[in-house]
Each structure stands twice: as C-alpha cells, then as structure tokens.
Amino acid sequence: MLDLIKKIKQTNDFSFSETFSIYNNCSRMIMKDQNEGMKVLIYILEQRRKFDHSLDEMLADIVESVGFYPYLIKEKLTLSSTNSKVRLISNTSIKIPGKVFHDEQMYLSRLLSTDKNLVVSAPTSFGKSLLIEDIIASFEYRNIVIIQPTLALLDETRRKLKRYQDNYKLILRTSQNPDQDKGNIFLFTAERVNEYSMFESVDFLIIDEFYKLSSRRDDERSDTLNNAFSYLLKRFNPKFYLLGPNIEGISEGFEEKYNAKFFKTDYSLVACEEHNIYENYKNKFGERGEKKAIKERVLFDLLLKKRNENTLIYCSSPYRARYLSKAYLEYLIEKGVTHSDVNIDIIEWIERYVSKDWSLIKLLRMGIAIHDGALQKHITSTIIDYFNNGTIKQLFCTATIIEGVNTSAKNVIFFDKKKGANTFVDHFDYSNIRGRAGRMMEHYVGKVYNFNPVPTYDEIIVDIPFHEQNPISNEVLINIEEDEVIDKNSEQYQYIKSLPKNERELFSNNSLYIKGQKDLLEKIRSEVHSHHELLCWDSTPTYDQLSYCLGLAWDFLTKPDTVYRPMTKSRLVKITFDYGWNKNINELVRNTYSYILENQNKNKSDAVDDAIRDSFQILRHWFQYKIPKWLIVVNEIQKFVCLEEGKRPGNYLYYASSIENDFIQENLAILSEFGVPRSAIDKIKDKIPVNLNQDEVIKEIRTKKLFLMEDLLDYERKKLSENL
Structure with a gap:
C-alpha cells in the first residue's frame, strides 16, 4: 500500500496502461483489506488529474x-x-435535497428510522452531523433537543438549520416559549436544559460530543450533562442519538437498558499522513532557552512553506496561541513577507470597539488568526468563516478547536503537548486534534x-455515571430515584439520604x-439576622452586598482543588x-490594562494584548457563565433560609440575568446569541x-430592514443580515 501511495504522489502523469494497473491493484486491495x-x-482521487480519464468508468x-x-x-x-x-x-x-450519503451514513440513517437508539463513535470526517439534519428533515418528531458542549457549536448548528424554520421554531434561550403550532428544536447546552x-x-434527543458524560475525563460539566440526559430520559423517554469520535465502548448494560446500539467505525473518506518532526530534532526541542527557540x-519555517494551505496550529492555552502567533508575525516581517490585500471587515470593528493596538489586526492582515474560548462569540464565528473561505490560512488555536467548532484543515500541527498549564494531551485528545486534518x-x-511524540494509546470507554454509578458524584447521585441507586449502603448515598428532604430538593435543583x-446553607442560617441587609437585596447590589454574596459563592460553591x-x-x-456600573x-x-502595567513587568504592546485576552476571558467565563450561576444558587439558599426565619428574602435574578446577558435589553439578548x-x-x-x-424582535429587524441603517x-451590517 505504502509503495503504491508513494508512486501516486511522486509520478507526474500516468499512461492508460499505468492507470489501469493502479486501478486494478486498488480494486484487488479493497477485496483483500478494505481499509488499505x-x-x-x-x-x-486526490491526484486524479494525473490519471487517464478514459478509464473514469472503472474509477467510478x-x-x-x-x-x-x-x-x-x-468528481x-x-x-x-x-x-x-x-x-x-x-x-x-429523500429528505435533504442534493445530499448523498456514503454507505455507513446510510446504514446509520436506516437504523435511526427503527425503534433503536443510537450511540455512534466515528472519525471527525465521517459526517455525523449530517445525520442530525437527516433526523430533522424527516419531520417525524415535533420536539427535538440538541445538546452541544459550546455556544459556538450551537450557533453553527443554528445557522445550518435555519432552512427548517417554516417547520420548526429554533429555541436558544431559556426565556423562549415553545411554539404550539409547529415543531421546536431546542439548541441548548446541558446547563440550559x-x-x-x-x-x-x-x-428526540441528540447529544454531540457525548464522551463529555464521562466522569473520568476531568470535565467540570460532566455532572451537568449527566443530569440533563437523565432528566430528559426519565421524564419524556425520547429516542436518542449520541455522537462522538474515537470511543471504544460505553458503560456495560446501557445498551440493553435503553434499547440502544453502540456503533463504532473507522470508516473515513479522508486519509491522514503523520509526519514526526520531533524525530529529526531529538533532544533539540524543549520549553525553555535554546531548545524552545529551535x-x-x-x-515558523514549516508555516512559511505552507503559507497558502489552511493550517491549524494546536497550542496549549490562549496565552500560547497569542504568543506564538505574534512571534510568527515577527518572523514573517523579518523574512520580508507583506500582508495580503484581502478585505477583512472585522478590522474596522476592532479598531472602533476594542483597540487599534490589538495585535489581532496585524495578524489578520497577514492571513493569520487566533481561536480560543476567551474570544467573544461573534469574533470566533467570524474567524472560522474567514478560515473556511480561505481569507485567512493559518489559525493558532487551543483545545476549543477540538470540540468547539466544526472546521478542518489541510494541515494540523501538534505543537504543544499540554492542555492548559499542567494536563498533558492524551491519546484521545491527540486523536481529536489529528481528526481535524483533511x-x-x-x-x-x-x-x-507532530512536534511531540504521539501519546500512548489508551482505550476510551465512556462511563455514563447516572447509569453505571461507579464513579458517581454527589451532584448526579442526588438526582437519581431511590429504586435506581445501585449501592444504597455507600457512605456517599448515606450522606445524601441524611439530608432533610426539602434541603435535598433545594440542592438538587441548584x-x-x-x-x-x-455548608453555605448553614453559614447563611448563622448570619441571616446579623447580615440581613447584605443578603437581602433586589435589583442592583451595593459594593458591600455584592462582596458578601460573591464571597460566599467563592468560599462555598467551589469544589476542593479548584484553581x-x-x-x-x-x-x-x-x-x-x-x-455592572460601566456596562x-x-x-x-x-x-x-492598568492593572497589568501596575502589577506585571510587561511592555505596553504585550499589556494591551493581555488586557484584551483577560477581559474577554472574564466576560465569557465569569460574567456569562460562573457568576450568574453562583448568584442564582446563593439567591435560592438565602430565600430558603429567610422563609424559614420569617424574614423578607432578597432577589438576585435580575442582576444575575443582566450580567449573563451583558446588560443588553432583555428582549434583544437573543441577538447576542445569534x-x-x-x-x-x-x-x-x-x-x-x-x-x-x-421572536417578534427578529421579525421587526427583518421587516424594517434595520441592518441597512x-x-x-x-x-x-453583515453580522445582522447573515444571522437573522
């Protein structure tokens, strides 16, 4: 096989007889070993221009x-x-005009039309998401829930499914009511479910990247996804389709209990070549000093050679993505490479609303960009659009590219060997990074x-904690009915059982x-009288009230070892x-920026970049996710205690919602979602x-053509018109 592939790559042109010989050998190999x-x-197919076209029927x-x-x-x-x-x-x-399935997609499509539930492990390039559209286009299901791990993926799915808006209302926010006259597609993260x-x-329930159910992969959102899945199964008993890559199996007994079939395939319509760069530089690569520079x-030499091909460069963190992209930019300037003349409309927006000094502007002009979880949603979706349409060619990205978006590239560079500061990329992560090639x-x-050795293979069996219960967290166990608990004698279950029923319901809902x-409940019980004014506020808190309540959340709602x-x-x-004051x-x-200059030894250029990165990270992680959730939990617990004590409770819901929605007018917040x-x-x-x-807001914008203001x-204007 390798000799034949080498010949196909290195020969410039094949005669009729050579073409026939290669096609014949390929056909024989398929009969002997289909994968090879x-x-x-x-x-x-990649080198098809080299072959004699009079034998196209044979190729077909x-x-x-x-x-x-x-x-x-x-072709x-x-x-x-x-x-x-x-x-x-x-x-x-017959459901999606112009779409043709490959054999295994068609097999799964037919399975989905039976009473079987389906759990699929298939390569990134398999086309699993096409089956999602196939389910929707059948119009057999009135209410469909699609759970995906990131808002970016949900937005991408929303854009693909806009064509079905005559038949389904697309629901993205928890404040949207379902439509009573047509079907509904709920595009939610697990938290929103x-x-x-x-x-x-x-x-019908669809869970994308279902390996995130596993409690063994150190994902803080595993509990939330398990609770969402378990809740929907228990309450509505929907058909379901779970999809993800590079998984060898699931919890024993799950298939039998839920009438499901686990289907694993390596079937792929793309090939992947691995080049171990590190082997040519043994003991010369490192993270410090001269080895780091080499x-x-x-x-950078490799990227310069591949300058006209779409390339993803995997980096361990947003900081690394920014550092490497800027260092590469300086390298290109040294080499005399000039920027492209492609019109990149987001640059004007960045200059007006972020900073003229942000290095992303210079990167974009050179056909380079960054992609990570810290950037605002509209920026990341725009960068992916630029990458997919060829406006930018080289994208320095983090682990968000593995599970956060659907994009692929001609080349993928596995440059950093870690995820974050201390976690090494394992074989599962590497397989997902590798899967973006082609x-x-x-x-x-x-x-x-590969700039690092490929991690050792480890078989991934996805445990489903609410089913297997070994291991299982308190946060999942508390939501399981008593007759479903496997080990009622465990210390863990005895602790949950010891909680008063009303407290158990309170904690479960949170x-x-x-x-x-x-512990927080007991703390508030001990201070509800002495600190009532700090606890019981409405609308917008004073500094002292916010300090007290966020302090409680920080001290009590964080699991041990969280950094x-x-x-x-x-x-x-x-x-x-x-x-909250400046909005x-x-x-x-x-x-x-001022904080960084005062507290860190940074030049002004680096301080600007770090300030933008940190601010966007604060906005995405803290304001739009962590703080609203914390405040809602503290709110529910203080309300519980105040009603016990006969005191007036506070209400933090307006403030929590305002922070989560970036202080955007309530009925306009869906536009940010879009x-x-x-x-x-x-x-x-x-x-x-x-x-x-x-819903009326969107119609109003279209009717009045407000995107033409x-x-x-x-x-x-483009983001308004293309998203609505």
Missing part, C-alpha cells in the same frame, strides 16, 4: 464498491452498470505534523457542589461591580419597542 484499499483510493465502479457515493457526485463520475446506478439512487437522501422550565414533550524556528468533500488527504451548598489563578476573590468582586467591555479592557456584536445591538435598540418578545459598520 480505501486509503489508496483516496490518494487516487471502484468508488462505488466502497460506498464513497458523495465523491461520485463531487462527476458516471457509473457503468444499472445495479450500481440503483445503489447510488438508494443512497441519495437543566434551567429550562417549559418542556412540554421531547420526542522548536519555534522549525515551526475534510470530506474538500481535502482528500490531511497532514499532521445542580452545584452539594457539600458546598450544605482560579490569577483571579482572586477581591479582584472578582471589584471587576464585577465596576462592569462596557472597553472600560474593562482599560482597567485590566452572534450579533453588542455595538450593533446598541445602535438598533431604539428602533425596537421594549414590549416586543424575542447608515451608522452600522459593514461588519455589523
């Missing part, structure tokens, strides 16, 4: 024999026999460049660290209070009545 034969076929028959039907359409190959033409027609979707109170029925120089219908062959909630450095409790209170990301950037920048929302808000609900930047 398929790899050769992929290289033939080989493509058809392994079920690569989408490539028949892409405009004509089948020779009636039987093969019938098989092509049978693989053509647990918060949503208006489910009337759920007919490793970076080798990376893309069905676009890149037949992807290339992975879905956070149970022992911390219990928030460089954030501190006192700084978190200050920046939250200041942001402005630019002010947060300026304050963070990837519209805050600046554009501020410009159109006076044109939209406050009493319109979220003169004071909108081109970027803002």
Whole structure:
C-alpha cells in the first residue's frame, strides 16, 4: 500500500496502461483489506488529474464498491452498470435535497428510522452531523433537543438549520416559549436544559460530543450533562442519538437498558499522513532557552512553506496561541513577507470597539488568526468563516478547536503537548486534534505534523455515571430515584439520604457542589439576622452586598482543588461591580490594562494584548457563565433560609440575568446569541419597542430592514443580515 501511495504522489502523469494497473491493484486491495484499499483510493482521487480519464468508468465502479457515493457526485463520475446506478439512487437522501450519503451514513440513517437508539463513535470526517439534519428533515418528531458542549457549536448548528424554520421554531434561550403550532428544536447546552422550565414533550434527543458524560475525563460539566440526559430520559423517554469520535465502548448494560446500539467505525473518506518532526530534532526541542527557540524556528519555517494551505496550529492555552502567533508575525516581517490585500471587515470593528493596538489586526492582515474560548462569540464565528473561505490560512488555536467548532484543515500541527498549564494531551485528545486534518468533500488527504511524540494509546470507554454509578458524584447521585441507586449502603448515598428532604430538593435543583451548598446553607442560617441587609437585596447590589454574596459563592460553591489563578476573590468582586456600573467591555479592557502595567513587568504592546485576552476571558467565563450561576444558587439558599426565619428574602435574578446577558435589553439578548456584536445591538435598540418578545424582535429587524441603517459598520451590517 505504502509503495503504491508513494508512486501516486511522486509520478507526474500516468499512461492508460499505468492507470489501469493502479486501478486494478486498488480494486484487488479493497477485496483483500478494505481499509488499505480505501486509503489508496483516496490518494487516487486526490491526484486524479494525473490519471487517464478514459478509464473514469472503472474509477467510478471502484468508488462505488466502497460506498464513497458523495465523491461520485463531487468528481462527476458516471457509473457503468444499472445495479450500481440503483445503489447510488438508494443512497441519495429523500429528505435533504442534493445530499448523498456514503454507505455507513446510510446504514446509520436506516437504523435511526427503527425503534433503536443510537450511540455512534466515528472519525471527525465521517459526517455525523449530517445525520442530525437527516433526523430533522424527516419531520417525524415535533420536539427535538440538541445538546452541544459550546455556544459556538450551537450557533453553527443554528445557522445550518435555519432552512427548517417554516417547520420548526429554533429555541436558544431559556426565556423562549415553545411554539404550539409547529415543531421546536431546542439548541441548548446541558446547563440550559437543566434551567429550562417549559418542556412540554421531547420526542428526540441528540447529544454531540457525548464522551463529555464521562466522569473520568476531568470535565467540570460532566455532572451537568449527566443530569440533563437523565432528566430528559426519565421524564419524556425520547429516542436518542449520541455522537462522538474515537470511543471504544460505553458503560456495560446501557445498551440493553435503553434499547440502544453502540456503533463504532473507522470508516473515513479522508486519509491522514503523520509526519514526526520531533524525530529529526531529538533532544533539540524543549520549553525553555535554546531548545524552545529551535522548536519555534522549525515551526515558523514549516508555516512559511505552507503559507497558502489552511493550517491549524494546536497550542496549549490562549496565552500560547497569542504568543506564538505574534512571534510568527515577527518572523514573517523579518523574512520580508507583506500582508495580503484581502478585505477583512472585522478590522474596522476592532479598531472602533476594542483597540487599534490589538495585535489581532496585524495578524489578520497577514492571513493569520487566533481561536480560543476567551474570544467573544461573534469574533470566533467570524474567524472560522474567514478560515473556511480561505481569507485567512493559518489559525493558532487551543483545545476549543477540538470540540468547539466544526472546521478542518489541510494541515494540523501538534505543537504543544499540554492542555492548559499542567494536563498533558492524551491519546484521545491527540486523536481529536489529528481528526481535524483533511475534510470530506474538500481535502482528500490531511497532514499532521507532530512536534511531540504521539501519546500512548489508551482505550476510551465512556462511563455514563447516572447509569453505571461507579464513579458517581454527589451532584448526579442526588438526582437519581431511590429504586435506581445501585449501592444504597455507600457512605456517599448515606450522606445524601441524611439530608432533610426539602434541603435535598433545594440542592438538587441548584445542580452545584452539594457539600458546598450544605455548608453555605448553614453559614447563611448563622448570619441571616446579623447580615440581613447584605443578603437581602433586589435589583442592583451595593459594593458591600455584592462582596458578601460573591464571597460566599467563592468560599462555598467551589469544589476542593479548584484553581482560579490569577483571579482572586477581591479582584472578582471589584471587576464585577465596576462592569455592572460601566456596562462596557472597553472600560474593562482599560482597567485590566492598568492593572497589568501596575502589577506585571510587561511592555505596553504585550499589556494591551493581555488586557484584551483577560477581559474577554472574564466576560465569557465569569460574567456569562460562573457568576450568574453562583448568584442564582446563593439567591435560592438565602430565600430558603429567610422563609424559614420569617424574614423578607432578597432577589438576585435580575442582576444575575443582566450580567449573563451583558446588560443588553432583555428582549434583544437573543441577538447576542445569534452572534450579533453588542455595538450593533446598541445602535438598533431604539428602533425596537421594549414590549416586543424575542421572536417578534427578529421579525421587526427583518421587516424594517434595520441592518441597512447608515451608522452600522459593514461588519455589523453583515453580522445582522447573515444571522437573522
């Protein structure tokens, strides 16, 4: 196989007889070992211009024999026999116009039409998400819940499913009511499933990246996803489809109990070449000093060679992505490389609303960008659009690229060997990074460049804690019915059983660290009289009230061993209070910039970049996720205690919602969900009545064509028009 692939790559042109010989060898290999034969076929398709086209019918028959039907359409190959033409027609979707399934997609599509639930492990390039659309396009299910791990993925899915809006209402926010006249598609994170109170029925459930159910992969959101899955199964008994990559199995007994089939396949329509760069530099790569410089120089030399090919560079953290991208930019300038003349409309927006000094501007002009979880949603979606359409070619990214978006590249560079500061990339993570190389219908062959040894293979069996219960956290166990608990004698269950029923219900609904909630409850009971004014506030808190309540959350609602450095409790209170007062990301950037200059040894250029990174991280992680959740839990516990004591409780819900929605007018918050920048929302808000609900707001913008307003930047206009 390797010799044949080498010949296909290195030969410039094949005669009729050479073409026949290669096609014949490929066909024989398929009969002997289908996986090896398929790899050769992929290289033939990639290098198809080299082959004699008078033998295209022979090639078409080989493509058809392994079920690569989408490539028949892409390459405009004509089948020779009636039987093969019938098989092509049978693989053509009757639900999605113009879509043709490959063989294993069609197999799964047919399984989904039976009464079986499906759990699928397949490569990134398999096309698992097409099956999601297939489910929706069948119009067999009225209410469908799709759970994905990130808001970026949900936004991407929303854009794909906009074409079904005549049949389904797309629900993204927990304040949206389901439609009574047509179907509903709930595009939620697990947190939002647990918060949503208006489910009337759920007919089909889809969980993307379902390996996040596992309690063994150190994902802080595992509990939340387990509770969401368990709740929907228990209450509505929907059909379900779980999908993810590189998984060997699931909890024993799950398939039997839930009428499910676990299906693992390595079937792929793309090939992946691995190049072990580190082997040529043994003992020369490192993280400090000269070894660090050599490793970076080798990376930059490689990127310069690949400058016109889409390339993802895996970095361990947002800091690393920014550092390496800036160092590469300096390298290009030294080499005399000039920036491209491509129009990049987000630059004007960055200059106006973030900073003219942000290094991302210079990067974009050179066809480079960064992608990580700290950036605002509209920025990340725009960068991915630029990358997918070729406006930018080289993307320095973090682990968010593994599970946060659906994009692939001709080349993937495994440069850093860690996730964050202390966790090493394991084989599962590496497989997911590697899986971004090559893309069905676009890149037949992807290339992975390893700057580190490939992690040792470890078989991934996804445990499903609410089913297996070994291990299981208190936060999941507390939601399991008594007759479903496997070990009723465990110390863990005895602790939960010892909690009074009303407290157990309170902690269960809050879905956070149970022992911390219990300790917080006792703390508030001991201070409700002496600190009533600090606890019981409405609307907007004073500094002291916010300091007290956020301090309680920080002290009690964080699991042991959780590290928030460089954030501190006192700084978190200050920046939250200041942001609630200013309601402005630019002010947060300026304050963070001053803080960095005063407390860290940074030059002004680096301080600007770090201030923007930290501010966006604070906005995404703290303001839009952690603080609202904390405040809601403290709110529920103080209300519980105040009612016990006959005292007036506070109500933090308005303030928590305001922070989560970036202080955007309630009925306009859905626009931020749709990837519209805050600046554009501020410009159109006076044109939209406050009493319109979220769905009417979108209709109002379309009807009045508010995206054509003169004071909108081109970027803002585009984000409004393309997302609504």
